[in-house]
Amino acid sequence: MPRQIPYIIGNEACERFSFYGMRNILVPFLISSILLGYLPQGPDREGAAKDIFHTFVIGVYFFPLLGGWLSDRFFGKYNTVLWFSLIYCAGHACLALFEGNANGFYTGLFLIALGSGGIKPLVVSFCGDQFDQSNKDKAKLVFDGFYWIINFGSFFASLFAPLLLRNYGPAVAFGVPGVLMLIATFIFWLGRHKYVNVPPSKADPHxxxxxxxxxxxxxxxxxxxxxxxxxxxxxxxxxxxxxxxxxxxxxxxxxxxxxxxxxxxxxxxxxxxxxxxxxxxxxxxxxxxxxxxPDIAVDGVRGVLRILIVFALVTPFWSLFDQKASTWIIQGNAMTVPHDQWWWPSWLVKEAAQMQALNPLLVMLLIPFNNLVLYPALRRMGMQVTALKRMGWGIAISGVSWIVAGLLQLWIDGGAQVSLAWQSLPYLLLTFGEVLVSATALEFAYSQAPHAMKGVIMAFWYLTSTFGSLWVLLTNAGVRNDGFKAFIGQTGLSEPAFLMFFFAGFAFVAALAFAAYARTYPMQDNYRVA
Structure with missing residues (x-):
C-alpha cells in the first residue's frame, strides 16, 4: 500500500465534513433566513430554498470541468487541488461572516462551488495515480476506503451541523466547517514530498x-x-x-x-x-x-464517448439522491419527532435535517457488508457482480426508495401524525442504491479513462450530478405552470406526493435504459504501468 495514501484520505475526511456540514444545513437556514424574507413562510419560500440549493449543487458539479482541464493541461493535480482548496476556505469564511447579507452569502456559495468543484475530480484520480500495475489490486480497497472516509466525515457533519445551527446560530454553524476545510488543506500539503505526481499533458496534439x-x-x-x-x-x-x-x-x-x-x-x-x-x-x-x-488516441476518444453514455444514464439517480438534502428535509419538517419513545435518541437527534446522518452511517456499514458478505455470496451462487450491473441495480433501488417516500407523503397528506423514524426506510434504500452506483463509479471511471484524460473523465463523472440537479430545477419550474398544476390536481395527489412518484418512475426508466446499454459496453483496463 503506498505510504502517501493516509494524507489523501485524511484530507478527504476533513474536506467532506466541511462540505456536508454547510450543505446539509443550507436549506433549513435559507427557509428561516432573512435572505428569503421577501417571501412568505410556506411552499413559496421552501421552493425558493430548494432552487438555491440545487443551483449551488449544479455549480459544485460543473466546476470539475474547469479543475480537470487546468490540472491535465497546465498545473498537475497536486497544485490544482492546493490552490482551489484555498478558494474553498475563502468561501466558508464568507458564509460565516455574511449570514445576513445576500451578496456576501451568495459570493461564499459561489466560491465554495468553485473550490469544491475544482478539486472534486482530482483527489480521486490523484489517489489512483499513486498505484500502478504492480499494486492495482489494492486500488479497489482504497477506493472503497476512500468512499468510506467520505461518509465518515459526512456522518459527523450531518449529525452535528444542524445542532450548531440550532444552538449557536449560522455564524458558528458555517464557521466550523470552514475550520475543517483549513485543516484538510494543511493535511494535504504535509504529504507534498511523498506523492507520485503525474505531469500534465501540455499541448497534446492528440x-x-x-x-x-x-x-x-x-x-x-x-x-x-x-x-x-x-x-x-x-x-x-x-x-x-x-x-x-x-x-x-x-x-x-x-x-x-x-x-x-x-x-x-x-x-x-x-x-x-x-x-x-x-x-x-x-x-x-x-x-x-x-x-x-495515432490509433491509440482515436480508440481512447471512442472509449470516452462510450463512457459518457454510461454517465448520461446515471444522471436520473442524482436527481433523486441530492433531494434528500432538500425535499426530504422539507418532508421531515412535517413529521413528528418521536421524543416520547424510549428508543429515540432525544438527547442528540432533534431536527429533521439530522436524519441525513443515516446516509453516511449506512454507507459505512453497507460497503464492508457488500464486500465481505453480499458479493462473495452472489459469486458463490454463480452470479457475476460486474461494476455495470451494480450501478444499474443501484439506480432501480433508488427509485424504490422514492416510492416509499411517496407513500409516507400520502400518509402525511391524510392528516396523520407520522413519526420521523419512518424516514429511516427510504434512507436505507436510497443509501443501498448509492453504494451500488457511486462507490462503484469511482473505480469504474478511473479504470475506463485513457491515461491522458483521467482528470477530464472524472470531471465528466461529477457533471452527472449537475444534470441530476438540472432535472430537479426543470421539474420545480414545471410545477409552477398553471396547466401542470391543474394536471397534478386531477390525479388527486398533493404536489410533493406526485413529484415523489414522478422521480421514482424517472429512475425506473433510467435503470432499464442503463441495463440495455450495459450489455454492449466493452470494459477497459487503464491502470498505469509500473
Missing amino acids: SFLNVVRTALRERRPGQGNAGTTIAWTGISVAVAMLALWALKAVGAPVAFWPESFGFVITACLALGVLIAFGGWGASLQLDRARGVH
Whole structure:
C-alpha cells in the first residue's frame, strides 16, 4: 500500500465534513433566513430554498470541468487541488461572516462551488495515480476506503451541523466547517514530498478535443458529413438557447421561452446539447481521424464517448439522491419527532435535517457488508457482480426508495401524525442504491479513462450530478405552470406526493435504459504501468 495514501484520505475526511456540514444545513437556514424574507413562510419560500440549493449543487458539479482541464493541461493535480482548496476556505469564511447579507452569502456559495468543484475530480484520480500495475489490486480497497472516509466525515457533519445551527446560530454553524476545510488543506500539503505526481499533458496534439475536431473537419470523397452537420446543429441550438434567455432577460417579448428558465437552467441545457450532439457527430466520423492521430488516441476518444453514455444514464439517480438534502428535509419538517419513545435518541437527534446522518452511517456499514458478505455470496451462487450491473441495480433501488417516500407523503397528506423514524426506510434504500452506483463509479471511471484524460473523465463523472440537479430545477419550474398544476390536481395527489412518484418512475426508466446499454459496453483496463 503506498505510504502517501493516509494524507489523501485524511484530507478527504476533513474536506467532506466541511462540505456536508454547510450543505446539509443550507436549506433549513435559507427557509428561516432573512435572505428569503421577501417571501412568505410556506411552499413559496421552501421552493425558493430548494432552487438555491440545487443551483449551488449544479455549480459544485460543473466546476470539475474547469479543475480537470487546468490540472491535465497546465498545473498537475497536486497544485490544482492546493490552490482551489484555498478558494474553498475563502468561501466558508464568507458564509460565516455574511449570514445576513445576500451578496456576501451568495459570493461564499459561489466560491465554495468553485473550490469544491475544482478539486472534486482530482483527489480521486490523484489517489489512483499513486498505484500502478504492480499494486492495482489494492486500488479497489482504497477506493472503497476512500468512499468510506467520505461518509465518515459526512456522518459527523450531518449529525452535528444542524445542532450548531440550532444552538449557536449560522455564524458558528458555517464557521466550523470552514475550520475543517483549513485543516484538510494543511493535511494535504504535509504529504507534498511523498506523492507520485503525474505531469500534465501540455499541448497534446492528440488530445480528446483535437481528435474530435479532426474527425468533424476531415472530408472524405464519396462520404457524407452527417456527423459534422449534427455537431453544428448542436452548436446552433445551444447558441439559440442562450440568445433566447438573454433576450428574455432584457425584457424582449420572447413568448415561447419559459419565464422560469433562468441563466443556470439555460446554460446547463445548452451544455447538455453541446455534449450530446458533439459526441454523436464525432462518433459517426471518428475513423476519419486515423492517420492524422495515432490509433491509440482515436480508440481512447471512442472509449470516452462510450463512457459518457454510461454517465448520461446515471444522471436520473442524482436527481433523486441530492433531494434528500432538500425535499426530504422539507418532508421531515412535517413529521413528528418521536421524543416520547424510549428508543429515540432525544438527547442528540432533534431536527429533521439530522436524519441525513443515516446516509453516511449506512454507507459505512453497507460497503464492508457488500464486500465481505453480499458479493462473495452472489459469486458463490454463480452470479457475476460486474461494476455495470451494480450501478444499474443501484439506480432501480433508488427509485424504490422514492416510492416509499411517496407513500409516507400520502400518509402525511391524510392528516396523520407520522413519526420521523419512518424516514429511516427510504434512507436505507436510497443509501443501498448509492453504494451500488457511486462507490462503484469511482473505480469504474478511473479504470475506463485513457491515461491522458483521467482528470477530464472524472470531471465528466461529477457533471452527472449537475444534470441530476438540472432535472430537479426543470421539474420545480414545471410545477409552477398553471396547466401542470391543474394536471397534478386531477390525479388527486398533493404536489410533493406526485413529484415523489414522478422521480421514482424517472429512475425506473433510467435503470432499464442503463441495463440495455450495459450489455454492449466493452470494459477497459487503464491502470498505469509500473
